[in-house]
Amino acid sequence: MSASASSNLTAPSYGYDFVVATTQASINATMLDYINGLKSTPTTRCFVNGPKVNGKKTTVEMAYEDLLKKTGGVDPFGIADGTSFERDDGSNLEKVAKAGFLACFRITMGIPPGLVSTPEKVPNVVVLGNNTKTVTYNMLCSKFQIAELQYDYDGATLVNLNQPKAGWIIKSHVDLRLDPVGDAAYNKLPPAVQASVKNLGADAFGVQQLLFDLNQAGLSDVPEIPGLLPNSAAKNILTQYFINTYFQDLKTKGQPVLNYTIVKHDNPATLIPTDLNMMVQPLIDPTTHQPYAKPSDAQADLATLDYLCACYNKILKPAVPFTWDWMNTQDAKQYHGIISVNRNTFASYIRDQLMPSIPKNCLIPTATITMKDLGTKKEYAAHVSSGGVAAFSMPAAGANVLTLHYEQQADDYAGSNDLEGEIHLKPSLDVNVYFQNDNIVITQHLNIYLKVRSLQTTVSGNIIDYTLKDTYYLGVDKDGKITVNASHEPLVDHSETPGTDAFVNLFTGINGIVSYVKNQVSFTSTTFQSFPISVVQNFVFPGGKTFAFKKVAFSNFQDLTSAITYAQATNK
Numbered sequence: 001m002s003a004s005a006s007s008n009l010t011a012p013s014y015g016y017d018f019v020v021a022t023t024q025a026s027i028n029a030t031m032l033d034y035i036n037g038l039k040s041t042p043t044t045r046c047f048v049n050g051p052k053v054n055g056k057k058t059t060v061e062m063a064y065e066d067l068l069k070k071t072g073g074v075d076p077f078g079i080a081d082g083t084s085f086e087r088d089d090g091s092n093l094e095k096v097a098k099a100g101f102l103a104c105f106r107i108t109m110g111i112p113p114g115l116v117s118t119p120e121k122v123p124n125v126v127v128l129g130n131n132t133k134t135v136t137y138n139m140l141c142s143k144f145q146i147a148e149l150q151y152d153y154d155g156a157t158l159v160n161l162n163q164p165k166a167g168w169i170i171k172s173h174v175d176l177r178l179d180p181v182g183d184a185a186y187n188k189l190p191p192a193v194q195a196s197v198k199n200l201g202a203d204a205f206g207v208q209q210l211l212f213d214l215n216q217a218g219l220s221d222v223p224e225i226p227g228l229l230p231n232s233a234a235k236n237i238l239t240q241y242f243i244n245t246y247f248q249d250l251k252t253k254g255q256p257v258l259n260y261t262i263v264k265h266d267n268p269a270t271l272i273p274t275d276l277n278m279m280v281q282p283l284i285d286p287t288t289h290q291p292y293a294k295p296s297d298a299q300a301d302l303a304t305l306d307y308l309c310a311c312y313n314k315i316l317k318p319a320v321p322f323t324w325d326w327m328n329t330q331d332a333k334q335y336h337g338i339i340s341v342n343r344n345t346f347a348s349y350i351r352d353q354l355m356p357s358i359p360k361n362c363l364i365p366t367a368t369i370t371m372k373d374l375g376t377k378k379e380y381a382a383h384v385s386s387g388g389v390a391a392f393s394m395p396a397a398g399a400n401v402l403t404l405h406y407e408q409q410a411d412d413y414a415g416s417n418d419l420e421g422e423i424h425l426k427p428s429l430d431v432n433v434y435f436q437n438d439n440i441v442i443t444q445h446l447n448i449y450l451k452v453r454s455l456q457t458t459v460s461g462n463i464i465d466y467t468l469k470d471t472y473y474l475g476v477d478k479d480g481k482i483t484v485n486a487s488h489e490p491l492v493d494h495s496e497t498p499g500t501d502a503f504v505n506l507f508t509g510i511n512g513i514v515s516y517v518k519n520q521v522s523f524t525s526t527t528f529q530s531f532p533i534s535v536v537q538n539f540v541f542p543g544g545k546t547f548a549f550k551k552v553a554f555s556n557f558q559d560l561t562s563a564i565t566y567a568q569a570t571n572k
Contacts, residue, residue, distance in 0.1 A: 002331055006324035008557035009342040013320045017311040017345045018271055020543055021281065021326035025301035026336030028124045030566040035125070035140065036111050042143060043245050046104035047237050059102060059233065070099035076147040077106065081160040096149060097156050103148040103234040107245060110142030114165025123169055128303045130282040130291050132177050132319065139170040146225070148234035159234070161225060168225060170242060176278045177319070269480070269542040270349060271341065273309040279319040281306050281326065289323070302327050304337060309542070311345065335550065335563040339541055343435065343558035344394060347401040350433060350440070351392045353535040358404065361446055361528055362388030363427035365410035371420070378414055380452060382425045390429065401558055402433035424451040435558040440472040440536055446528050450498070461496035470530045476552040476562050480541035484533040
């Protein structure tokens with residue numbers, strides 16, 4: 001059984017409209033494919049001594065081309081590591097020093113060349129851990145060069161370093177919480193950047209967007225690079241500028257678009273998020289019902305990054321750890337993650353699709369008795385018309401997710417103390433919707449009860465008693481659109497034809513009344529029909545621009561789930 005069978009988003013702690021959960025392993029595999037396929041170009045940043053401020057030295061950035069002009073064309077990257085000079089020796093290095101040069105670095109985003117042929121040795125780009133506040137982000141470069149001029153009393157020595165074939169791993173710890181309040185790093189970002197991080201458009205769940213989110217962090221851990229002093233200018237510059245530089249190549253290519261807004265997207269999804277947050281969900285130890293204290297690599301890879309989404313401008317509930325896993329080992333062999341739609345959210349969608357067809361079977365009755373010929377004769381009349389008002393209710397739990405009951409009654413009486421006769425007409429409609437396994441079952445029951453009395457003679461019965469049962473077997477296409485195979489059971493007709501013998505009917509006309517009411521509507525061929533499959537199959541899962549979908553089913557708590565795999569990343 002899939003781990004997602006335990007999904008219970010209607011539980012009081014959660015209430016999210018839908019959740020997208022992808023495993024650490026799939027995020028890394030997809031992100032590495034994406035990074036490896038990028039046509040990255042080198043980015044160079046150079047820094048020189050600036051003017052003193054309040055007696056203190058400052059560091060300012062200078063464009064690489066401008067630096068070359070100041071050095072007379074001497075490129076610090078082209079001077080051998082360990083080269084030194086003494087003051088006024090006229091060397092190329094002295095020209096670099098007179099330009100006020102401190103340090104420069106040049107990086108190209110990508111996989112280190114020594115790891116390209118051994119992908120199993122490539123470190124994870126993302127390590128989720130067990131805290132959304134401290135997700136580890138490892139940045140990889142296909143090329144990485146640092147040049148720094150280390151000054152002494154009489155001259156200076158150039159440190160010119162290239163990363164080894166296995167690369168230098170630059171590590172940061174990222175707060176991925178998107179809480180609008182509290183101590184989340186998101187709250188410290190400028191509003192324009194916040195809008196880009198909390199991307200509510202069609203690409204919200206893609207690796208490109210995740211890369212952008214990750215790159216809003218500050219660098220927390222510069223590796224020990226042999227040859228760089230702990231407090232050197234190069235080390236300080238890397239700490240301050242590396243992440244922005246690392247991501248610069250993506251930004252210049254417009255991936256993701258930084259001014260991204262929801263109105264720019266032709267997103268066919270039925271559910272459009274209006275707010276979202278992210279949460280890390282570590283794998284749960286079934287013996288303690290808590291995250292594994294020291295997970296193995298395989299267990300860590302089953303941790304998921306969960307996108308918690310609200311729709312229709314609802315207030316998004318705070319991130320609360322789930323009491324179930326989204327993925328297990330068998331799941332992970334077949335797909336990358338799960339999308340789960342809240343039972344009540346999907347039931348509300350089905351309700352809205354059903355409602356236009358409901359009023360035609362909500363029948364409004366009228367029933368009258370008219371005394372004629374100086375009170376010696378009675379004329380009975382009964383009529384029904386469509387257009388009654390009814391509403392679905394949503395049971396709090398269980399497979400029966402929607403229920404509707406409608407009834408109205410019309411009555412009339414004749415004679416002193418009603419002794420001459422009476423008529424009662426009561427139509428009713430019941431509709432129930434069930435979510436179970438991979439199907440939706442809809443039952444309809446239409447009933448019209450008629451009671452007629454003339455003096456001491458009474459007839460009654462359900463002159464219309466129809467039941468329909470339709471089962472919609474669900475599938476999903478690769479783009480997230482629900483597919484349906486419908487099974488319609490034959491109409492069950494338990495209608496009665498109450499009446500009396502010809503002698504009594506001669507005086508009451510009861511049989512004619514019954515026939516008149518029963519023949520007013522031809523329910524079996526017109527108004528009382530199965531709901532069209534479009535009620536279900538017009539639903540499109542969110543995330544269709546990012547994922548391919550398969551294996552749709554309802555959880556044990558009636559959340560609608562689908563397995564997802566990352567669609568091929570684009571590197572245009």
